Amino acid sequence: MTDNKLVVQNLHAWYGKTHAVQDISLSFPDKQATAIIGPSGCGKSTFIRCLNRIHETQPKARAEGKVLLDGQDVYQEDPTEIRRKIGMVFQRPNVFPTMSIYGNVAAGLKLHGGYSQDEIDSAVIESLKKSALWEEVKEKLDESALQLSGGQQQRLCIARALAVQPEVLLMDEPASALDPISTARIEDLIFDLKNQVPVVIVTHNMQQAARVADRTAFLYLGKLIEVAPTRDLFERPSEKLTESYITGRFG
């Protein structure tokens, strides 16, 4: 039985007056990928953004509850430190436009300070290899990151997030803007990654959740409806609402 790396207890989140996340409690075991599915507007993006405290950087955004990383509540710690430990990949690739490929991957380490040039170099190479991008860019590390294709840029963002060696990786619909081949590459990546870092992936594509995740949680209107091993959830869900959603009868 694997330990729980990240434990969420009674999390609430608001955008202004909208109560986007309502009392969700959920655990994320180590060395597993957990998918969070649900129709648009169900709060899954908001939920995941509370885990690394990005949610509160938006105006009028607020969160309450506990998020325990290895037993420590992230809301009691310095958010900058937490975000180093809990990395995030976003829906659209957001490479730094004025930096080279190398610069992008190194950014987290360089701007954090305290790493030697050698350490940074090897971290960059390592992360690019992990995100299956090294072969494609090793000859052009000094070129602009913007000349890469969408799928490559997203893998660059993954490499950038991995370079700071997070303890958990959050992914907010990482493949929704990509073509099927790029999507499949990223899914293979997650398959390999989850043995090193627990991965939490939000997706609106149920088949993706089925392909990639060990456990799946279904959210609806801000509430957690059901969470189960993916095999069980997709063969025999307990809740009628879950059944309706995954059989495509609504959403």
Place this chain on the structure above:
Amino acid sequence: MAGTVERKALSEELHQLQENMQTIATLSVQAIERAVAGLDSPDTGVVGDVSALDREVYGLKERIVRNCVETIALHAPVAKDLRTITVALEVTTDLDRIGRYAKDIAEAAHELHREGDGRESLPKLRTMGNLTVGMIRTAVNAYLARDAAPVAHIHDDDDAVDDFHDELFQAIIDGMARRSVTPRTGAECILINRYLERLSDHAVNIGEWVVYLVSGERPVRLPRHNAEGPGRP
């Protein structure tokens, strides 16, 4: 709730599947009923009728299996939709076997009637046949109605049929030993006995798939017999 969709293509295919299952079940049950009824009377039309039904069942089974595979390929069904299709695949196999056994029983009974000396065993076979047909009807109706309640005690019925089978088997052996029954007759009776026992197993199969379809749980299979009993696998 907002934004419900019908998934028309999938619904259409599932509807068609249900209709086909209805048909194949009806044909299959007709076949076995006719075959069991024929145990009493030496009606020469039985073999022909049951064979015809069996052929139809077989053809329909092939079509159903093909349709199910296509539906899976196209629609990637999950949860209840998925269980509906996989159960349909299993149950058609059972129904096809039922049709086949019905034909075998009809042919064996025909031989028996020609021999002319099945007076001892035939009534008992008829009784067992009725039991078996009852089990099949219950299981099939439960499947078509998607209701697991009627098959709650199907294992008990199966045990009763198995006991019947064992008794009859012994009786036929004894009869052949005493020479009150010809070897040919004895052989045919043993075959029919066996077919009926196998048929009740198929009814139990169907019952178990109904439970899985409705709840998602696979029912625990109870061991059918203790260690004693003649040559039981």
Place this chain on the structure above:
Amino acid sequence: MRPPKRLRRRLKSAVLLGLCGIAVLLMLVPLASILYACFVNGAGAITPDFFLKNPPPPCNPAAGAPCPVGGVQDAILGTLLLVGLASLIALPVGILAGIYLSEFEDRPLARPARFLADVMTGIPSIVIGVFVFGIFYSFAEAGWISPFSVISGYTGAVALAVIMIPVVARTCEEALRLVPTSIREASLALGIPRHRTILRIVLSAARGGVITGSLLAVARAGGETAPLLLTAGFTTGSIFGLSGWTPSLPVMIYEFASANYPNTTQLAWGAALVLVLMMLLISVGARLALRNRFGGRVA
């Protein structure tokens, strides 16, 4: 018979295109004629002496005794010093203000500050000149500075800075706003602290707009006449730093154009040409700044 629909449409299109073309020509005519006039009248003044000597005393050409021509050396120097010091004050203040307005817009000071900045960009520059003069005057009255320092290069530079700051702040703010939120979030999500996110990532991504805005503010300051009249004064002598009355090109043009001595009038045209060329140079510089180091356009 009415012409078919298609023909009518094309006619309308052609008429509109023609009107637009005429409007463009009307727009270009004054611009072109300014450039033309400056070149034609001022080119003759551009000699090495123009840059090495100071203006001559006014004189009327008498028969047989040509007037000395002189140059505008210290006026150029004055403009450079005034604009230089003003930029040194205004650019950091303006950029930081722009950062505040863009990155901290949920703070209570942001809305009123932005409104005030907009108002200030509209205040006539002579009013700003009067205001700055008034402040320095009251400093002299209070005894904090000597009365001779009231009109000086420092006062002029302050006036120019006050004009520049709201322009820099607003253009910088707009440039920063154009940087997508996703870039900020990407940086924060890496555990990069907010101040480094703003200074190293966001500002860098917006640098095209920031540099352009700054250069435009500098260009504007270089061309201001009215405030400098009041605050920096004018002299045809040499200057040593900004502590006394400081000449500048625009004020010189005003002074010599309103007098009527042909030799100084010639210098005024030359100064106008130099000023125009400086503006052109700054525009070109702004365009070059918009190319990022990879050769593509940043913005």
